[in-house]
Amino acid sequence: MSELEHLLDKRALVLDQMQAIDRLRRGSLSKQFFASAAEDSQRGPYFVLQGFFHGKKFSQRIPAHQADEVQQQVDNYRRFQQLAEDCVTLTDQITRLEAAPAESKKNSSLRRSSKSALVKPKPS
Numbered sequence: 001m002s003e004l005e006h007l008l009d010k011r012a013l014v015l016d017q018m019q020a021i022d023r024l025r026r027g028s029l030s031k032q033f034f035a036s037a038a039e040d041s042q043r044g045p046y047f048v049l050q051g052f053f054h055g056k057k058f059s060q061r062i063p064a065h066q067a068d069e070v071q072q073q074v075d076n077y078r079r080f081q082q083l084a085e086d087c088v089t090l091t092d093q094i095t096r097l098e099a100a101p102a103e104s105k106k107n108s109s110l111r112r113s114s115k116s117a118l119v120k121p122k123p124s
Contacts, residue, residue, distance in 0.1 A: 004097050011090040014083050024077040027051025029062065029070055049074070 001009075028051060033044035047062040049070060062070050 004094065007090055007094050007097065011087060011094065014087045014090065018080060018083045018087070021076045021080050021083075023073050024080055025049065025070060025073040026053060026077050027058070027074060029067065029074050031067075 027049050030048050030050060031045040032048055033042040034046070035041075036043055045064070047064060047067040047070070049058075049060045049062050051058055
């Protein structure tokens with residue numbers, strides 16, 4: 001198997017994994033507690049989904065019975081982001097590999113400068 005075929009197979013696997021993610025939410029889910037001064041105890045937990053979308057902050061209270069599901073969706077978003085980055089990296093490698101023969105012919109004719117040609121002569 002050539003390097004190109006290997007990269008194409010890896011990218012196809014990444015795309016399959018991305019397609020398998022059907023639910024996601026951006027942001028992070030935090031667990032909050034409120035101190036009760038009168039009773040000297042805590043109330044909660046309360047779950048809050050927080051994040052940024054188009055440069056604006058958002059915050060949404062999540063019912064306790066939905067917290068596990070929302071946390072899974074947040075984890076799916078992070079996984080999707082990582083897979084997208086992997087896909088971009090693999091596609092960049094594929095593009096460079098496919099372009100390499102044309103570039104090597106073009107660059108092989110360029111004259112390489114020696115280090116001595118780059119040194120400025122000392123003024124006398």
